[in-house]
Amino acid sequence: MxxxxxxxxxxxxxxxxxxxxxxxxxxxxxxSLTVARTLDPELSRMTIAVAIEPHQRRQLIKHMNKxxxxxxxxxxxxxxxxxxxxxxxxxxxxxxxxxxxxxxAEIFGARVVDSTLEGFAxxxxxxxxxxxxxxxxxxxxxxxxxxxGGAVAVSLESKKLRxxxxxxxxxEEGKTEEKNGVI
Amino acid sequence: xxxxxxxxxxxxxxxxxxxxxxxxxxxxxxTLPLYDAMYDNPIRHIxxxxxxxxxxxxxxxxxxxxxxxxxxxxxxxxxxxxVTGLVDAMxxxxxxxxxxxxxxxxxIGSDAFQxxxxxxxxxxxxxxxxxxxxxxELPQIIHExxxxxxxxxxxxxxxxxxxxxxxxxxxxAPVTSIHLPGYKVYTEGHTxxxxxxxxxxxxxxxxxxxxxxxxxxxxxxxxLRELVELVDAPTVCTLMGLGALSSEHPNFISxxxxxxxxxxxxxxxxxxxxxxxxxxxxxxVTGRLNAFAPHARIIHVDIDPAEIxxxxxxxxxxxxxxxxxxxxxxxxxxxxxxxxxxxxxLKAWWKQMREWKSAHPLETSVSDTxxxxxxxxxxIDRLTKGKAIVCSDVGQHQMWAAQLIRFNEPRLWINSGxxxxxxxxxxxxxGAQVANPDQxxxxxxxxxxxxxxxxxxxxxxxxxxxxxxxxxxxxxxxMVRQWQELFYANRLSQVTLDGFPDPVQLAGAYGFKGRTxxxxxxxxxxxxxxxxxxxxxxxxxxxxxxxxxxxxxxxGGAINEMVLTPPQPAExxx
Numbered sequence: 001m002x003x004x005x006x007x008x009x010x011x012x013x014x015x016x017x018x019x020x021x022x023x024x025x026x027x028x029x030x031x032s033l034t035v036a037r038t039l040d041p042e043l044s045r046m047t048i049a050v051a052i053e054p055h056q057r058r059q060l061i062k063h064m065n066k067x068x069x070x071x072x073x074x075x076x077x078x079x080x081x082x083x084x085x086x087x088x089x090x091x092x093x094x095x096x097x098x099x100x101x102x103x104x105a106e107i108f109g110a111r112v113v114d115s116t117l118e119g120f121a122x123x124x125x126x127x128x129x130x131x132x133x134x135x136x137x138x139x140x141x142x143x144x145x146x147x148x149g150g151a152v153a154v155s156l157e158s159k160k161l162r163x164x165x166x167x168x169x170x171x172e173e174g175k176t177e178e179k180n181g182v183i
Numbered sequence: 184x185x186x187x188x189x190x191x192x193x194x195x196x197x198x199x200x201x202x203x204x205x206x207x208x209x210x211x212x213x214t215l216p217l218y219d220a221m222y223d224n225p226i227r228h229i230x231x232x233x234x235x236x237x238x239x240x241x242x243x244x245x246x247x248x249x250x251x252x253x254x255x256x257x258x259x260x261x262x263x264x265x266v267t268g269l270v271d272a273m274x275x276x277x278x279x280x281x282x283x284x285x286x287x288x289x290x291i292g293s294d295a296f297q298x299x300x301x302x303x304x305x306x307x308x309x310x311x312x313x314x315x316x317x318x319x320e321l322p323q324i325i326h327e328x329x330x331x332x333x334x335x336x337x338x339x340x341x342x343x344x345x346x347x348x349x350x351x352x353x354x355x356a357p358v359t360s361i362h363l364p365g366y367k368v369y370t371e372g373h374t375x376x377x378x379x380x381x382x383x384x385x386x387x388x389x390x391x392x393x394x395x396x397x398x399x400x401x402x403x404x405x406x407l408r409e410l411v412e413l414v415d416a417p418t419v420c421t422l423m424g425l426g427a428l429s430s431e432h433p434n435f436i437s438x439x440x441x442x443x444x445x446x447x448x449x450x451x452x453x454x455x456x457x458x459x460x461x462x463x464x465x466x467x468v469t470g471r472l473n474a475f476a477p478h479a480r481i482i483h484v485d486i487d488p489a490e491i492x493x494x495x496x497x498x499x500x501x502x503x504x505x506x507x508x509x510x511x512x513x514x515x516x517x518x519x520x521x522x523x524x525x526x527x528x529l530k531a532w533w534k535q536m537r538e539w540k541s542a543h544p545l546e547t548s549v550s551d552t553x554x555x556x557x558x559x560x561x562x563i564d565r566l567t568k569g570k571a572i573v574c575s576d577v578g579q580h581q582m583w584a585a586q587l588i589r590f591n592e593p594r595l596w597i598n599s600g601x602x603x604x605x606x607x608x609x610x611x612x613x614g615a616q617v618a619n620p621d622q623x624x625x626x627x628x629x630x631x632x633x634x635x636x637x638x639x640x641x642x643x644x645x646x647x648x649x650x651x652x653x654x655x656x657x658x659x660x661x662m663v664r665q666w667q668e669l670f671y672a673n674r675l676s677q678v679t680l681d682g683f684p685d686p687v688q689l690a691g692a693y694g695f696k697g698r699t700x701x702x703x704x705x706x707x708x709x710x711x712x713x714x715x716x717x718x719x720x721x722x723x724x725x726x727x728x729x730x731x732x733x734x735x736x737x738x739g740g741a742i743n744e745m746v747l748t749p750p751q752p753a754e755x756x757x
Contacts, residue, residue: 013314021307
């Protein structure tokens with residue numbers, strides 16, 4: 001079963017590598033990963049879907065939270081959250097199937113974004129399993145080409161974000177013993 | 184107020200503000216501007232003979248003082264050579280800042296001469312790392328690097344700096360604060376948990392204190408000692424924690440684990456409460472997990488939340504700095520102790536502990552014909568009296584030294600515990616001697632590990648570092664040979680080290696004294712002579728070639744089922 005992890009990270013070079021590095025070092029293959037800026041351009045929101053052995057989940061979240069560039073990592077697998085994915089799809093189908101395809105699209109709430117003599121381009125959002133079904137059905141009408149956007153998630157719980165305050169550093173000269181040592 | 188300065192000078196200024204007095208390093212192409220700035224800078228640079236040893240020496244400096252060790256290497260091979268030393272520091276939580284040069288920013292990715300993706304390569308080898316391409320960011324990053332290395336659970340931080348950053352100029356104004364919003368350091372510990380922990384300690388009938396490297400790193404030996412005396416629990420110190428409680432303290436019960444003492448392991452097996460302080464339940468300590476302390480509840484204090492319940496579930500976790508948490512536990516203990524009453528079980532527990540200790544003490548036999556490794560360690564112990572800095576390499580000698588040499592204070596025993604990097608002994612001793620010029624520093628190496636670090640003999644000579652290098656020479660990669668004997672039908676595969684260089688000629692070639700000692704009757708005098716010599720000294724001690732380290736908990740074995748004595752010789756041994 002896929003675990004869904006959401007992370008708030010600093011928008012910095014290498015932040016993505018540090019997060020994915022924890023997964024690759026343990027031999028986990030990432031099912032999907034999305035990253036984009038948040039309202040604060042210095043921060044990014046990351047959603048990762050990955051199959052992790054259940055007993056490793058807590059440990060992995062702790063390690064993600066230890067990363068300097070990670071402000072918060074949360075396991076959403078068992079907590080209230082909305083998880084959605086976007087699918088873009090091209091269907092090539094014979095003329096006689098067109099009406100049926102549009103009906104199915106309507107049932108899944110998909111939109112037609114392009115229409116040609118050869119078929120349609122469709123856009124659908126929904127939860128991951130629903131989209132799997134949609135793709136299976138569309139496959140039965142003809143040749144399809146699919147691009148999935150990867151899971152994005154938002155937690156329905158408000159979890160307090162605890163950030164560390166600035167630390168005085170470096171300015172005072174001469175107090176070397178104190179500085180280069182225990183803090 | 185700011186002034187225009189080169190990146191190289193800004194870097195050195197930031198290091199000075201962090202209190203850095205010594206850098207262990209090796210120059211190269213892209214660090215030329217930095218080394219030019221060092222030319223007339225008061226920070227001392229120790230030129231080693233290999234970058235890996237710069238990282239080990241920086242660790243020796245840090246492990247013996249508690250300060251951040253600093254090492255420096257050029258781009259490409261210089262940086263990649265640091266990697267083992269960085270992973271080693273990572274495994275043992277040693278604060279090290281590594282500075283590496285990188286090719287000019289606009290050449291990155293072009294396969295430039297001596298280019299390597301240092302930032303990518305060292306991602307998992309460090310606590311955090313940086314790539315600096317803009318000179319204006321340099322001061323902030325250097326101060327962040329030192330803060331991250333030394334705070335929380337310490338570790339190595341690498342700063343990769345492009346050549347044009349060293350050369351570029353910037354208006355430098357001292358940094359006054361840094362801000363790392365995502366870097367969480369938990370220090371205080373939960374008050375309620377601290378109280379409950381103290382109660383559990385006073386209720387336990389068969390408590391064991393399991394103290395590790397965290398006590399050493401947080402400088403809380405005095406606080407540990409008070410706790411030990413308040414709870415009156417038998418105390419084991421891990422390989423990383425030796426010296427955390429003085430080896431001469433009546434509550435000290437040796438080291439636990441694979442080559443731990445019988446009493447330590449039986450104690451850990453039979454206890455009803457493990458008080459785990461700055462430890463990580465390493466597989467070399469626990470043996471087979473379901474046979475580790477099966478009757479015990481666990482109190483686990485650690486600054487790193489990811490260590491809690493990683494291996495063994497903690498019944499009572501406390502996340503915090505031992506330096507802050509232990510005094511609070513001690514305070515509650517002092518308050519509760521008068522009402523706690525007698526613990527009848529504790530007396531019986533101590534009686535049992537003494538029986539285990541006397542039933543199977545550590546092997547210390549002496550032979551008339553050959554020097555036993557244990558004899559060598561006993562003699563070193565007799566002469567150092569728990570006061571010298573002893574830096575060990577990795578292998579059988581490391582285990583015998585850990586078993587048999589006393590350490591009356593923390594930061595005296597320096598070894599590569601987690602990573603087990605051969606070649607660590609000599610360069611770490613070099614670093615420790617630089618930091619402690621007036622103290623006796625002994626490097627104990629096997630003939631294998633020593634030969635990985637021989638070039639640093641030149642560094643000892645150049646800087647007049649009077650390290651006493653003791654090679655416990657059995658002509659084998661002894662620990663591997665021991666396993667081949669015990670678990671691979673004595674099919675000795677690639678473990679024979681013939682052709683050890685003559686130590687008199689070898690040390691002589693480097694400019695100091697060397698000697699071989701083979702007879703047990705000459706051992707004491709040979710060690711005394713070496714320790715009394717004002718300069719560096721290489722003492723090659725020929726020991727019983729096939730001696731094995733016991734007790735031994737075979738990998739994956741139960742700690743209460745130690746192999747105490749050599750088993751019957753294997754068939755192939757005839």
